[in-house]
Amino acid sequence: NIYAGYLQLATGYKRWGLKVGGRYEKTDIEGKFDKGRPGFTSDYDNLIPFVTLSYANLGKYSFKLAYTQRISRPSMTYLNPYVNTSDPTSISYGNPNLEPETSNSFELGCNLFKKFGSINTSIYHRFTENAIESYRFINDKNQYVTTYGNIGKNYSTGGSVSLQVMWKMKIMGGMNFNMYYYRVESTVSDFTNDGLNYNISLFFSYKFTDKWGAQTFGMFSGPRYSIQGKSTSFYYYNLS
Secondary structure, eight states: OEEEEEEEEEEEETTEEEEEEEEEEEEEEEEOOTTSOOOEEEEEEEEEEEEEEEEEETTTEEEEEEEEEEEEOOOHHHHOOOOBOSSTTEEEOOOTTOOOEEEEEEEEEEEEEOSSEEEEEEEEEEEEEEEEEEEEEEOTTSOEEEEEEEEEEEEEEEEEEEEEEEETTTEEEEEEEEEEEEEEEESSSSOEEEEEEEEEEEEEEEEOSSSOEEEEEEEEEOOOEETTEEOOOEEEEEEO
């Protein structure tokens, strides 16, 4: 259960605009087992501020400088303390005491509006002090254990470019490219890891008639880095 309240104040002068505000969120979590095992509860409060300064020439371009705090709650997979022993030599379980990740983001963005569509660019820096990381170790029963903890802090510095195109309401297309340098450090050990993360996505649609059309979407994501290693790159696509 999540309870939230929002407040935003906005003002402007000629082409300048300023928005300042925040939100308060209270999160209550409860988990129960079916067969009599004791469950767990968790709750936490977050006060999340934001501020945005903008400059716009309507229909031509706009700029913004923003600071935003974001909250990312752990999923049920991360919270569930049930021990998965389908492979007795390699077990895994969640951590019901996880707190949400709170990240701080600074961003400078520019939007250009053209007859064919729009071009959006941004550069940013983000950091998280209580990042949730999966980690692995060998326990006293010589089992390989995987679980989760608020044991990391990470930093991301990069930029993104996106393009949207539309022609006569028949053709629509888009592209988004994001690349950033990522560094993660453990707060409980000497582990560190870093690398270049990137992803690109493409979208295209064509309308044949008022009733028929075709579209395609695809994405490629490079390796994702964590405290003890990295995942492989992956891609997917669909046609309809």
